[in-house]
Amino acid sequence: MLEKRHAEISGAGFGGLVAAIGLADRGWTVRVHERRNSLNAEGYGIAIQDNMVCIFNALGILNPILAGGIEIDYRDSVNANGKLILRLKSGLGRYRISRRHIISLLAQRAENVGVEILTGSNVTEANPKGEIFLANGKVHQADLIIAADGINSRIRDCLDLTYSQVFQKEGGTRMVIPSLPKDMPANPSDGIAMVEAWADNRRILYCPNSKSEIYAIFTCMADDSAGRTTPINVSSWKKSFPTLEPLIERFAKNAQWNESRWAQFKTIRLKRWSEGKIAILGDAAHAMPPYLGQGAGHAMMNGLGLSVALNETKDLKSALNIWENRERPLTEHTQKWTRLYGTTIYLPKLLKPLAINAERKIPWLASQYSRAARHIPTGCKKFNNIKLLS
Numbered sequence: 402m403l404e405k406r407h408a409e410i411s412g413a414g415f416g417g418l419v420a421a422i423g424l425a426d427r428g429w430t431v432r433v434h435e436r437r438n439s440l441n442a443e444g445y446g447i448a449i450q451d452n453m454v455c456i457f458n459a460l461g462i463l464n465p466i467l468a469g470g471i472e473i474d475y476r477d478s479v480n481a482n483g484k485l486i487l488r489l490k491s492g493l494g495r496y497r498i499s500r501r502h503i504i505s506l507l508a509q510r511a512e513n514v515g516v517e518i519l520t521g522s523n524v525t526e527a528n529p530k531g532e533i534f535l536a537n538g539k540v541h542q543a544d545l546i547i548a549a550d551g552i553n554s555r556i557r558d559c560l561d562l563t564y565s566q567v568f569q570k571e572g573g574t575r576m577v578i579p580s581l582p583k584d585m586p587a588n589p590s591d592g593i594a595m596v597e598a599w600a601d602n603r604r605i606l607y608c609p610n611s612k613s614e615i616y617a618i619f620t621c622m623a624d625d626s627a628g629r630t631t632p633i634n635v636s637s638w639k640k641s642f643p644t645l646e647p648l649i650e651r652f653a654k655n656a657q658w659n660e661s662r663w664a665q666f667k668t669i670r671l672k673r674w675s676e677g678k679i680a681i682l683g684d685a686a687h688a689m690p691p692y693l694g695q696g697a698g699h700a701m702m703n704g705l706g707l708s709v710a711l712n713e714t715k716d717l718k719s720a721l722n723i724w725e726n727r728e729r730p731l732t733e734h735t736q737k738w739t740r741l742y743g744t745t746i747y748l749p750k751l752l753k754p755l756a757i758n759a760e761r762k763i764p765w766l767a768s769q770y771s772r773a774a775r776h777i778p779t780g781c782k783k784f785n786n787i788k789l790l791s
């Protein structure tokens with residue numbers, strides 16, 4: 402009998418866990434190292450678009466994933482005084498689900514197929530020969546190491562693979578607070594909206610994240626010292642968004658400030674996505690600003706796509722080439738268009754509504770923004786019935 406191939410993965414985020422499940426489903430033994438002491442850290446909301454729905458369906462966990470989230474009916478863009486600029490019916494991204502809920506179901510699914518997940522296990526380094534080094538002094542050998550250790554990846558940095566790292570002028574603070582009955586529409590037929598409020602160079606995006614939580618991102622420029630303070634500077638934000646005063650106060654009072662901090666958005670591109678026995682994926686390889694809500698989507702697509710490519714040929718180098726050639730063009734398309742969407746924030750006041758409306762007026766533009774959301778990920782089938790499951 403052939404010996405099973407073995408993978409060591411750094412990072413139990415979206416990319417690491419989906420890659421772990423994909424490989425274990427295809428006969429590999431897999432160990433995942435997560436430096437945090439719990440998988441429950443970091444609560445925030447993720448927009449679930451159709452490509453992610455296909456992945457959860459392929460992994461057999463779509464129903465429990467959707468059961469923990471909420472369906473959004475509209476995406477409203479409003480100005481600083483709360484006046485509606487644009488209302489779009491939620492299309493491909495109509496679910497909001499908490500990161501904690503998704504991660505816990507992915508981890509459960511991984512463990513059911515034999516993946517070993519070690520929390521409190523900090524990876525310090527890895528080399529292309531297939532050795533991974535831990536902070537506790539242990540070294541493990543693998544047929545493949547996956548660096549899915551996020552935007553500040555240590556493995557990526559010790560391999561010198563970064564081609565470019567472009568900072569947006571903007572960044573944001575993500576927060577989650579308990580919701581109140583008044584956050585839901587009194588009449589359910591009015592529908593639930595995700596609201597994106599624009600004021601000069603600041604933005605507040607908020608919506609329910611589940612039946613019991615609201616999620617928000619407060620974004621501002623890197624040189625806006627009052628805007629990037631955490632806990633948020635209530636009087637400064639109230640000045641920018643007078644009609645949102647009660648909500649701003651609630652976020653300031655109830656967010657978990659040990660978890661939330663302002664972070665500058667950036668786009669990372671690598672010279673290549675692998676080196677010897679190491680593959681790099683997710684934010685570690687292709688971080689992007691969050692405007693199109695596809696960072697986690699690409700991390701998961703590329704995690705699953707990697708396991709499929711490794712199943713197509715036993716030759717590691719060929720499999721890694723097939724994987725990168727197949728997945729990289731769409732990933733870079735999303736990186737490019739998400740940065741373009743992000744430029745709206747820099748426009749003068751009068752031009753902003755025009756840019757926001759352009760998405761509705763120019764279908765070609767909307768189709769560029771939604772290309773990843775409409776993509777059927779490698780290893781998945783088209784799935785049309787999400788309405789029936791909600």
Ligand SMILES: Cc1cc2nc3c(=O)[nH]c(=O)nc-3n(C[C@H](O)[C@H](O)[C@H](O)COP(=O)(O)OP(=O)(O)OC[C@H]3O[C@@H](n4cnc5c(N)ncnc54)[C@H](O)[C@@H]3O)c2cc1C
Pocket residue numbers: 411412413414415416417434435436437446447448449522523524525549550551552554555573574575618682683684685689690691694695696697698699700
């Ligand atoms: C404001 C904002 C809003 C966003 N909204 C969305 C959205 O709606 N939809 C969406 O798809 N994406 C969204 N994203 C992007 C998304 O959060 C990321 O793209 C996604 O989390 C990347 O997944 P990942 O698995 O690559 O990395 P991560 O989710 O960052 O996971 C990496 C894991 O590796 C662990 N780790 C790090 N270093 C080590 C180490 N040395 N050893 C062991 N473990 C380690 C970390 O603790 C972490 O658990 C948003 C991002 C931001 C900033």
